[in-house]
Amino acid sequence: MSDAAMAPSDGVVEGEQMSGGQTTEQRAAARGGSAAAPLLEVDNLVKHFEIRGGLLGISKLGAVRAVDGVSFSVTEGETLGLVGESGCGKTTLGKVILRLLPPTAGSVNFEGKSLFDLSSRELKAARRDIQVVFQDPYASLNPRMSVGEIVGEGLYVHGMTNKRERESAVRDLLKRVGLNQQHIHRYPHEFSGGQRQRIGIARALALRPRFIVCDEPVSALDVSIQSQVLNLLSDLQDEFQLTYLFIAHNLAVVKHLSTRVGVMYLGKLVELSDADELYQAPAHPYTKALLSAIPVPDPTVRRERIVLKGDLPSPANPPSGCRFHTRCPMAQEICKVEEPPLRDVGGGHMSACHFAEEVTPLGSE
Amino acid sequence: MTLTARSTGPLLEIRGIKTHFFTQDGVVKAVDDVTFEIGHGQTLGVVGESGCGKSITSLSVMRLIERPGRIVAGEILLNGENLLEKSDADMRDIRGDQVSMIFQEPMTSLNPVFTCGDQIAEAVQQHTAVSRREAWDRGVEMLRVVGISDAKRRASEHPHQLSGGMRQRVMIAMALSTDPDLLIADEPTTALDVTIQAQILEVMRELREKNRMAIMLITHDLGVVAEMADEVVVMYAGKVVERSDVKTVFGSPHHPYTQGLLLSIPRLDERRERLQVIKGTVPSPLHLPEGCLFKRRCPHRMKVCDTPPPYQEVGPSHVSRCWLTPAGEAPDVGADATGPEAEQAAEALTVAAR
Ligand SMILES: Nc1ncnc2c1ncn2[C@@H]1O[C@H](COP(=O)(O)OP(=O)(O)OP(=O)(O)O)[C@@H](O)[C@H]1O
Ligand SMILES: Nc1ncnc2c1ncn2[C@@H]1O[C@H](COP(=O)(O)OP(=O)(O)O)[C@@H](O)[C@H]1O
Ligand code: SF4
Ligand code: SF4
Ligand SMILES: [Mg+2]
Ligand SMILES: [Mg+2]
Numbered sequence: 001m002s003d004a005a006m007a008p009s010d011g012v013v014e015g016e017q018m019s020g021g022q023t024t025e026q027r028a029a030a031r032g033g034s035a036a037a038p039l040l041e042v043d044n045l046v047k048h049f050e051i052r053g054g055l056l057g058i059s060k061l062g063a064v065r066a067v068d069g070v071s072f073s074v075t076e077g078e079t080l081g082l083v084g085e086s087g088c089g090k091t092t093l094g095k096v097i098l099r100l101l102p103p104t105a106g107s108v109n110f111e112g113k114s115l116f117d118l119s120s121r122e123l124k125a126a127r128r129d130i131q132v133v134f135q136d137p138y139a140s141l142n143p144r145m146s147v148g149e150i151v152g153e154g155l156y157v158h159g160m161t162n163k164r165e166r167e168s169a170v171r172d173l174l175k176r177v178g179l180n181q182q183h184i185h186r187y188p189h190e191f192s193g194g195q196r197q198r199i200g201i202a203r204a205l206a207l208r209p210r211f212i213v214c215d216e217p218v219s220a221l222d223v224s225i226q227s228q229v230l231n232l233l234s235d236l237q238d239e240f241q242l243t244y245l246f247i248a249h250n251l252a253v254v255k256h257l258s259t260r261v262g263v264m265y266l267g268k269l270v271e272l273s274d275a276d277e278l279y280q281a282p283a284h285p286y287t288k289a290l291l292s293a294i295p296v297p298d299p300t301v302r303r304e305r306i307v308l309k310g311d312l313p314s315p316a317n318p319p320s321g322c323r324f325h326t327r328c329p330m331a332q333e334i335c336k337v338e339e340p341p342l343r344d345v346g347g348g349h350m351s352a353c354h355f356a357e358e359v360t361p362l363g364s365e
Numbered sequence: 366m367t368l369t370a371r372s373t374g375p376l377l378e379i380r381g382i383k384t385h386f387f388t389q390d391g392v393v394k395a396v397d398d399v400t401f402e403i404g405h406g407q408t409l410g411v412v413g414e415s416g417c418g419k420s421i422t423s424l425s426v427m428r429l430i431e432r433p434g435r436i437v438a439g440e441i442l443l444n445g446e447n448l449l450e451k452s453d454a455d456m457r458d459i460r461g462d463q464v465s466m467i468f469q470e471p472m473t474s475l476n477p478v479f480t481c482g483d484q485i486a487e488a489v490q491q492h493t494a495v496s497r498r499e500a501w502d503r504g505v506e507m508l509r510v511v512g513i514s515d516a517k518r519r520a521s522e523h524p525h526q527l528s529g530g531m532r533q534r535v536m537i538a539m540a541l542s543t544d545p546d547l548l549i550a551d552e553p554t555t556a557l558d559v560t561i562q563a564q565i566l567e568v569m570r571e572l573r574e575k576n577r578m579a580i581m582l583i584t585h586d587l588g589v590v591a592e593m594a595d596e597v598v599v600m601y602a603g604k605v606v607e608r609s610d611v612k613t614v615f616g617s618p619h620h621p622y623t624q625g626l627l628l629s630i631p632r633l634d635e636r637r638e639r640l641q642v643i644k645g646t647v648p649s650p651l652h653l654p655e656g657c658l659f660k661r662r663c664p665h666r667m668k669v670c671d672t673p674p675p676y677q678e679v680g681p682s683h684v685s686r687c688w689l690t691p692a693g694e695a696p697d698v699g700a701d702a703t704g705p706e707a708e709q710a711a712e713a714l715t716v717a718a719r
Contacts, residue, residue: 085558086529192646222414223585224643227629231640249558256631256640279633293563294633295588299611301634307567308560310514311528 037112038073039243040097040211045070045106047092051316064316066092068267069106071342074211079237079244081258081275083251083290085312088264090247094213097245098132099123110211128158131204133197135216140200141188147174148184151202158207173202176239177232194225198232205236215247230257251294255279263287266315266323269342272350281361283351285330291362304363322354330355374445375402376546376579377426382439384418384425393650395421395434397603403547403596406577410594410611412585412626414647418603419583423549426581427466428456443547462492465540467533469552474536475524481508481535482520485542492543507538511568530561534568541572551583566593587630591615599623602648602658605676609683619685619693621663657688665689667700672707675714684716 048063067089074080082090095101097108099115108115110126118126134140141150152160152170160166171181177198188196197217204212214233218226234257236242248254254261254275261278263271263286271284282288292306308327313319319326325335334354342352353359384396396418403409411419425436428448441448443463451459460466468474476484485504486497495503501520508516511534524532533553540548550569554562566589573580582593590597590611597614599607599622607620618624628641645662654660656671663670669688678684679691688696688711696702698710 085560194646222647223587223626224414224629225646227631227640227642228644230631231642234639250631251559252631252633255633256636276636289560291633293559295562295566295586295592296634297587297591297615297627297630297632298634299591299594299615301591305563305567307563311530311561312558 037076039076039111040074040245041107041109041112042073042093042097043071043107043109045093045096045108046104047089047096047101048104062316064314065267065318066315067096068315068318070264070267070269071106072262072269072272074243074245076210076243077237077241078259079246079257081254081261082245082247082264083249083254083261084264085290086249087312087315089267089315090249090264091215093264094132094215094245094247098130098213099126124158128154128207129209130211130213131207131209132213132215133200133204133217135219138188138193138196138220141196143188146185146187147179147191147199150188150199151206154203154206169206170202173205176205176236177202178228192225194221194229197221197225197229201229201232201236205240208240209242211243211245213245213247216249217246218253219248219250226253233257251279251290263290266313266318268323268352269350270324270352272342274349277349281349283345283349283356283359284353285328285355285359286324288359288362289327289329322352330358376405376407376444377581378402378440378442379422379426380440380442382422382425382441383437384421384430384434385437386434388433391651394603394653395650396425399439399600399603399605401596401598401605401608403579403581405546406573406579407595408573408580408582408593410590410597411581411583411600412587412590412597413600414585416647416650417600419585419600420551422600423466423551423581423583426549427460427464458492461488461543461545463545464547464549465543465545466549466551467536467540467553469555475532477524480521480523481527485520485535485539488539489542503542504538507542508535510541510572511535511538512564513538530557530564533557533561533565537565537568541576541578544576545578547579547581549581549583552585553582554589555584555586562589569593587615587626599626602650602653604658604686605684606659606686607684609680613680613683617680619679619683619689619691620659620687621665621689622659625662625664657686665693667695669696669698669700669702669707672703672711675711676716677714678716 045067046069047067048065050063051061053059053061070093084090092101096103103116110130115126148167148170151173152166155166155169170184174181174184179195179198191199218229221229237244246254246257258275260273261275262269263284265286271287278287279291282291289306289308292304296303306329310327313326321337322335322340325331340352340354342350345351345356380400382396382399386393386395399422411422413419424430426441430436436449482501482504485507486500489495489500489503505516505520508519513519513531513534527535554565557565569580572578584590594611597609597611598605599620601622607614607618607623614623618627625643629643631640643662648654648658657674660666660670667688674686674688676684676686690696696710698707702710
């Protein structure tokens with residue numbers, strides 16, 4: 001799995017575009033040439049965490065099926081939103097894409113090339129191209145490093161060893177994300193939550209990435225700060241032609257930023273569609289229930305409310321057939337035995353429900 | 366819980382309370398002159414961003430403020446009786462019996478060592494003279510009421526064996542087992558997924574109807590407030606900046622902070638290209654600005670805003686702590702007024718605390 005040739009199943013390879021030594025200009029040119037091809041392709045990705053037990057902790061008791069066969073692709077310049085309840089596998093999926101966790105099975109291609117068998121040089125390039133912004137602006141910044149060191153670290157690792165050059169690049173980045181350039185020598189604890197999230201964004205931007213995984217980037221922020229950071233993310237997307245995988249549990253936030261939205265349930269992608277369409281005409285009962293559960297900030301609106309029964313089942317022991325059948329208001333006998341595949345229910349709108357065609361739009365009471 | 370007291374006046378009246386923390390770095394005025402009331406069976410939503418004093422307000426009502434904090438002024442009247450004059454023993458009876466509280470993180474308030482059933486039974490026995498057996502049965506019954514399936518088995522389980530949503534329901538069951546007049550719920554669903562939040566809110570709504578219980582619902586989620594509350598109090602940096610019924614606050618907010626909050630949230634039912642933002646951040650409680658606490662972030666700031674603004678009536682049962690007139694214009698005293706002139710104008714416009 002190093003410099004070896006790629007497995008045939010990895011599909012078309014556009015080798016030239018992946019070489020690490022290209023300049024930003026060259027890479028930008030290459031980008032323009034392949035606008036329609038997906039930038040990122042996730043194919044049947046599986047990530048299980050083994051549960052071990054017994055006296056020595058070595059007997060296998062089972063596995064948490066955190067991500068259990070997920071496929072989708074992300075086009076250059078778009079934002080794919082990913083929503084779902086806590087524990088459904090969003091972060092795990094993001095971490096596998098970021099190569100922070102090894103996959104159990106499946107593949108992730110970036111520009112047609114599998115991320116799991118790159119040469120070390122290609123790996124370094126991929127690390128530049130794919131960056132992350134985490135949820136917790138407190139935990140994700142090293143408290144002993146100054147803002148300048150945090151944002152400039154990646155630049156140093158990737159060869160910008162001249163201190164003055166690096167500092168000026170960092171100042172540019174701080175300005176770009178709306179931070180005071182004078183604060184370059186300050187430490188994370190001297191900043192508010194929203195400012196720390198801006199530091200995290202500046203760090204992610206430093207290497208001029210093409211793809212950023214945003215894992216709940218505004219969930220820890222107050223509403224007034226949340227809107228500032230969301231606007232910043234969309235401005236940066238325009239300016240740097242960024243592609244986002246935007247993970248969040250707040251559907252209103254996701255809808256605001258996303259071109260398309262995927263909905264996960266217990267390790268599976270259950271629906272994937274154009275963002276507006278997903279909200280207007282959900283094709284999966286779980287999506288519909290999720291939408292109906294969101295309180296509307298308007299006391300004059302009373303919307304249909306679907307209250308799901310029970311809790312989320314454990315991903316270590318997911319229900320048979322359709323994983324949602326234990327809580328689904330539309331469930332039939334077949335749902336307990338036969339797993340519905342993710343299929344196109346019209347115009348690229350994907351749903352994994354036997355009765356997708358019968359899901360009605362969310363009504364008003 | 367005397368019936369005569371129930372039928373007259375509001376259930377809870379908070380008058381001018383100030384809860385300050387005397388820290389090494391200075392005095393944090395966490396709650397600074399807060400006044401509002403809650404009627405029997407009413408739900409009051411308290412909204413505001415983190416640090417604005419929501420939790421300290423509720424802990425003040427429960428008299429659970431710990432050093433270096435202290436309630437330094439004001440009155441808290443429950444059924445007409447001032448809680449700040451009660452002995453600690455009386456307060457213990459009132460807590461749980463007349464007022465119950467649920468917290469954001471249920472794990473911190475549930476004891477990990479005892480089963481859920483034991484903890485509810487304990488709460489019941491503290492407030493009613495029943496046998497252990499009866500108390501336990503009431504506990505199981507309450508678990509059923511809050512929608513926990515298989516309540517009998519769950520009652521014998523320990524808190525860590527339950528999911529977050531179930532724990533929050535156990536908390537609610539415990540808080541409601543004594544049939545309180547007032548439930549104080551501090552961010553009861555913030556840590557939960559929306560589908561579980563919907564379940565919890567439904568339980569709260571049902572119990573409110575059935576028991577005519579009043580709720581003080583603290584949250585930063587404007588959606589939850591719009592859905593649950595009759596009246597709304599908006600807090601900013603320790604002060605109430607706006608207060609009215611829920612339709613008025615959402616439909617015609619007066620205070621620039623409330624307006625900003627409502628415009629800055631992304632919504633499912635609209636597509637906004639850009640979100641409006643409230644610029645800047647909440648001021649540090651140790652370095653509050655002179656005059657209006659919101660002035661550094663306010664798009665309508667005037668010179669007169671360097672003087673503390675009036676808490677004025679801007680509509681029927683609608684008050685706002687801002688210099689702008691009810692129509693949103695510069696005050697009669699003039700946008701540039703300063704000093705005693707401005708102070709007198711503020712005093713004249715301020716509604717009497719009630
Ligand atoms: N290192 C690990 N070992 C074992 N199980 C894990 C590990 N990391 C995650 N899991 C489990 O995998 C499942 C998916 O977790 P993940 O963090 O991806 O969820 P998520 O969708 O990001 O949730 P949230 O909305 O709470 O962030 C959960 O059941 C979680 O407990
Ligand atoms: N124990 C304490 N010591 C000093 N300051 C405190 C303490 N508890 C709370 N505060 C301060 O009081 C203010 C209000 O806090 P709180 O009521 O918890 O806000 P919230 O609206 O988020 O619930 C904040 O500025 C907070 O930092
Ligand atoms: S397949 Fe059956 S259980 Fe699953 S979502 Fe569709 S109707 Fe519900
Ligand atoms: S008093 Fe002045 S600064 Fe404060 S909210 Fe009103 S207009 Fe804005
Ligand atoms: Mg996560
Ligand atoms: Mg709080």
